[in-house]
Amino acid sequence: MNKPPITELIQSHRSTRTFKNIEIPRDIVKEIIVSAQWAPTSHNVQAYSIISITNQELRGDLANLCGNQKYVKEAPIFFVFVADFYPHSLVSQWEETPFEMEETENLIVGAVDTALAAQNALLTARAYELGGVMIGGIRNRAQEVAALLNLPKWTFPVMGLCLGYPQDVTEQKPRFPxxxxxxxxxxxxxxxxxxxxxxxxxxxxxxxxxQVxxxxxxxxxxxTNYLSSPRRQELTMFLKNQGFQMK
Ligand SMILES: Cc1cc2nc3c(=O)[nH]c(=O)nc-3n(C[C@H](O)[C@H](O)[C@H](O)COP(=O)(O)O)c2cc1C
Structure with missing residues (x-):
């Protein structure tokens, strides 16, 4: 059976962490973001924002906040995918309707919507011969990231995405049988x-x-190493401060 090109693309995935020093054309960046928007979304809430960051200094700061992950600075572009119910909070205010955002469900909706958009972005980038890696390190110091990026209440950073033209083609990491x-x-x-x-x-x-x-x-x-100690414990308090009470 011949695999359709999209299947080949999906199944040739590997994360890319080294990039050529070549800028990504603006029209390609736009296509990547438009494709992210075409991800399916729970109840059509579209609960995400995508912040693209090319400014070197800002990327340096973010690289530090992400646990000194140097590719956050070295990749020609870094996106922050933010779960975002801020616009929804405005319409509830305008319409003077209750804004029931305190339960766990909306936190999951926001994280899932955002992740689906991010994966669409990565796949589209790969279709343009770019490579990339998602960055969960953006949640290491979420409060500081939120301050740096001026994130409003009812939002939280879910993941980053480094993109660029790959410097090295690495082997694929095997998957579970x-x-x-x-x-x-x-x-x-x-x-x-x-x-x-x-x-x-x-x-x-x-x-x-x-090789690497x-x-x-x-x-x-x-x-077992990964799961044997708690991680990102400040996240719960940060999310609560952002309005997500997880009741
Ligand atoms: C939500 C998410 C967050 C991730 N965060 C990081 C990260 O902070 N740093 C990193 O180097 N890789 C990160 N990765 C990449 C994973 O380590 C990688 O996808 C996994 O090891 C499988 O390898 P592969 O993508 O090359 O197949 C992340 C991946 C996902 C999906």
Missing amino acids: FYGVHHEDCYNRENIISALNEYDKDMLHYYSTR NPKYTGWITQM
Whole structure:
């Protein structure tokens, strides 16, 4: 079976973290943002804003706030994808209707809408031969990011996206076995155990043989390390201050 070009594009994904020093033409940047807007959106709320940042100094500050991730500064463009209910707060004010934003549901709606838009942006960028990496580090110091970008109440940064023309083409990172992700009719726990063992070996092989930054652990150690300490604990307070009470 011949794969359609869009399938090839999706399945050739890898994150890109090194970029040529070439500016991205403005019309391509616009296409990327327009494509982000064509993502499906919960109840048509379109609860996101996209801030594009080319200013070197600002990107330097953001790179620091993202945990000194140098590609935030080095990529020719950095986007911040912001979950955004600020416009919705205005219309509720105008119409003098209640603004029921305090429950967890809207937080999820905002994060999901924003992520779908960001993935559309990345795929469109790749169609123009760009590469990129998403940056969850934007939530490391969300309060400071919000101040730097002048974010209003009812918003929060969900992810960043570095884009540029790739300097190096890296190997693809293996994915969890198909049978460990796809379940038929009901959840199959037995598949998970064999998939975990198989994937741990695949990842050990990938990490230990890759050209850049080889590592000598498998996926299980990576995940247990990642999950064994709390992360971004200030985020809850930040979100509450932004209006999301998560009731
Ligand atoms: C929401 C999100 C946040 C991410 N944050 C970061 C980040 O802060 N820094 C980074 O280097 N990569 C980040 N990544 C990239 C992941 O590490 C990467 O997608 C994953 O390891 C799989 O590798 P691949 O994209 O090359 O297939 C993020 C990816 C996603 C989807």
